[in-house]
Amino acid sequence: MEGSRPATPEAPPENLWSSILDSVSSSRSIPSKQVLLLGPSSSGKSVLASALLQKPVSEESKDETRSDFALGYDWADIRDDGDEDTLARLSVYTVPSDAIAHTSLIPHFLPPRVSLPHTLVMIVLDWTRPWTFLDNLQTWLKWVEIWAKGDGSRDLEIVREENHERCPGTLTHNSAGVPIIVVCTKSDLIDEGNDLVGASSSGMGGMVKGKGGEWEERTDGVMQVLRTICLKYGASLFYTTQQPNTLQVLRQYALHLLFIPPAPSPMASGSEAPAPLRNPFVFHHKPNPLDRDRIVVPAGWDSWGKIGVLREGFEAKVWGEGWEADLDADVESEDHSGATKMYKMLVPDRGAKPPPLPPFNSPMAEQAFLAKHYDENAKKPDRDPRGAFRNPTDTAAAGIVGPLGSSSFNLPNVERALSEMEAGMGMTSSLNASTTADGARRLPQRAATGSPTTGTSPSPGGQTQHEVLQNFFQSLLSSRDRGGASATAKSVGPKTNGNTSGTDDTS
Numbered sequence: 347m348e349g350s351r352p353a354t355p356e357a358p359p360e361n362l363w364s365s366i367l368d369s370v371s372s373s374r375s376i377p378s379k380q381v382l383l384l385g386p387s388s389s390g391k392s393v394l395a396s397a398l399l400q401k402p403v404s405e406e407s408k409d410e411t412r413s414d415f416a417l418g419y420d421w422a423d424i425r426d427d428g429d430e431d432t433l434a435r436l437s438v439y440t441v442p443s444d445a446i447a448h449t450s451l452i453p454h455f456l457p458p459r460v461s462l463p464h465t466l467v468m469i470v471l472d473w474t475r476p477w478t479f480l481d482n483l484q485t486w487l488k489w490v491e492i493w494a495k496g497d498g499s500r501d502l503e504i505v506r507e508e509n510h511e512r513c514p515g516t517l518t519h520n521s522a523g524v525p526i527i528v529v530c531t532k533s534d535l536i537d538e539g540n541d542l543v544g545a546s547s548s549g550m551g552g553m554v555k556g557k558g559g560e561w562e563e564r565t566d567g568v569m570q571v572l573r574t575i576c577l578k579y580g581a582s583l584f585y586t587t588q589q590p591n592t593l594q595v596l597r598q599y600a601l602h603l604l605f606i607p608p609a610p611s612p613m614a615s616g617s618e619a620p621a622p623l624r625n626p627f628v629f630h631h632k633p634n635p636l637d638r639d640r641i642v643v644p645a646g647w648d649s650w651g652k653i654g655v656l657r658e659g660f661e662a663k664v665w666g667e668g669w670e671a672d673l674d675a676d677v678e679s680e681d682h683s684g685a686t687k688m689y690k691m692l693v694p695d696r697g698a699k700p701p702p703l704p705p706f707n708s709p710m711a712e713q714a715f716l717a718k719h720y721d722e723n724a725k726k727p728d729r730d731p732r733g734a735f736r737n738p739t740d741t742a743a744a745g746i747v748g749p750l751g752s753s754s755f756n757l758p759n760v761e762r763a764l765s766e767m768e769a770g771m772g773m774t775s776s777l778n779a780s781t782t783a784d785g786a787r788r789l790p791q792r793a794a795t796g797s798p799t800t801g802t803s804p805s806p807g808g809q810t811q812h813e814v815l816q817n818f819f820q821s822l823l824s825s826r827d828r829g830g831a832s833a834t835a836k837s838v839g840p841k842t843n844g845n846t847s848g849t850d851d852t853s
Contacts, residue, residue, distance in 0.1 A: 376435050379604045383440045384486045385470030390531035395438045397593035417451050444485050458496040466525045473532045477695045480686050494522035519579045525603040526581035533585035533639045566657045573653050574662045585641035592640050601627040
C-alpha cells in the first residue's frame with residue numbers, strides 16, 4: 347500500500363508569473379537603437395530627426411525662433427523591407443547647443459557602457475554659416491571622445507574595444523569606434539544664382555559668389571578639409587537638402603551603420619564559429635564626391651589620394667597636422683598655425699558681429715566736479731543773477747555765493763538821518779513825522795547818486811553799516827512810540843484844565 351502511493355508533488359517555484367513574463371519578454375524583446383543629433387541651433391536638426399523617423403515635419407519645428415527643450419526626444423519602430431516584422435525601436439535625441447547645461451544631460455539618458463554599441467552620432471553643420479564648420483567639428487568631436495570614455499571602468503573598456511573592431515579602416519582618433527556622420531545641411535544654398543558681394547538673404551554674406559570659378563574652388567576646398575578630418579575619425583560625410591531623396595539616402599546609411607553585426611568573438615574555435623549575421627539594411631548607394639549639393643562619402647571609402655584629386659594644390663597632410671596642432675594647443679596664439687587659422691583664410695567670417703561696447707566712462711568725483719564749476723562760474727560776472735538789479739556804474743565785484751554785495755547797503759544818508767532824528771528828539775510828533783517823511787524821500791535819491799562805499803567801512807562813531815542801519819530803524823520805532831504818547835497827553839490836558847469840579851476849584 348505504502349509503496350504504491352504516489353510521491354508528493356514538488357511545490358511550485360515562487361514568483362511563477364514573474365518568471366514566465368520575464369521569459370516571454372526576453373524572447374520577444376525589441377532591440378533599441380539611438381541616434382544622437384549634435385549641432386548649433388537653427389541648423390536643420392528637426393528636419394533630420396523627422397526624416398530618420400519618417401514622420402512629417404511639424405510647423406513648430408520649422409520655426410527657427412522657437413525655444414527648444416533641454417534635450418529633444420522622439421522615437422519610431424523600424425520595420426524590415428516587407429514591413430512585416432519590427433526589427434528595432436529607433437530613438438532620436440536632439441541636443442540644442444554645446445552648452446554644458448545641455449551636454450551634461452546626455453550621459454544620464456545614454457550611459458556609454460550600455461548604449462555605446464547601439465548609438466550613432468550625427469554632427470550637423472549649416473551651409474549658411476560655413477565659417478563655423480571647423481569650430482563646431484572641434485567642439486563636438488572632443489565631446490564625443492569625453493562621452494565615450496565615461497567613468498573609465500573595466501566593463502566600459504571592453505565595450506569600447508569590441509565597438510572599435512566593427513569600424514572599417516585604421517582610425518587615428520575615435521578610439522571607441524563610435525559611428526559618426528557629419529551632415530552638412532542646406533547644401534542647396536551653395537550655388538545660389540545670385541552674384542552677391544555683400545550680405546545675402548541666406549546669411550552667407552560675401553561668401554556667396556554664384557557659380558563662378560572662384561566660388562567653386564572655395565566650396566571644393568571646404569569639402570576637402572571636411573573629408574580630411576572625417577578620415578581621421580572614421581566618419582562619413584553627407585550633404586543634404588530639402589529634397590526627400592537626399593534625406594532618404596542619409597536614413598538608409600544611418601540604419602546600415604546601426605545594424606552592422608558585431609565582430610566574431612576571438613574565443614570561438616574555427617569549427618564552431620557561427621555564420622555571420624546579415625545586415626538587414628544593406629547600403630547600395632554609390633559614393634558621390636562630385637555633386638556639391640548631394641555629397642555621399644561613406645566611412646572607409648575615402649583616402650588622401652581621392653581627396654587630392656578633387657582640386658590640385660590641396661595638401662591633406664598639412665591640414666591633418668594643423669588639426670592635430672589645434673587639438674594639442676589649449677589656447678590659440680598668433681604664432682600658432684593650425685587648421686582653424688588656415689580655414690579662416692579660406693572662408694572668412696561673414697557672420698553678424700555684436701555691436702561694440704561703448705567706451706568706459708570714468709565719472710569725476712562729485713566734490714571735484716562742483717569745485718571745478720564753482721571756480722569757473724565765479725570768474726564770470728554774467729552768471730550772477732543779481733546783475734540785473736545792480737547799478738551799471740558799480741564796478742565792485744561780488745561772488746555768486748556768499749553775502750550780499752556792498753552796493754545793496756550803500757546808504758550814506760543813513761547816518762545823517764540818524765543824527766537829525768537824535769537832534770530833534772524833543773520835537774512834537776508832527777515835526778517828527780515831517781522829518782521822517784523828508785528823510786524817507788531823500789533816502790533813495792542819495793542812495794542812487796551817492797558814491798559807492800564798502801559795506802564794512804566804519805562810521806564816524808566807530809559803528810559798522812549794519813549797526814548804523816539797525817539803530818536807524820530802532821530809532822524810528824521809538825520816536826513813533828513817543829510821538830503817540832505826547833499826542834495822547836495833549837488831548838487829555840484841556841479836559842483836565844477845564845474841569846469845574848477839579849481840586850483846584852474846590853480848594
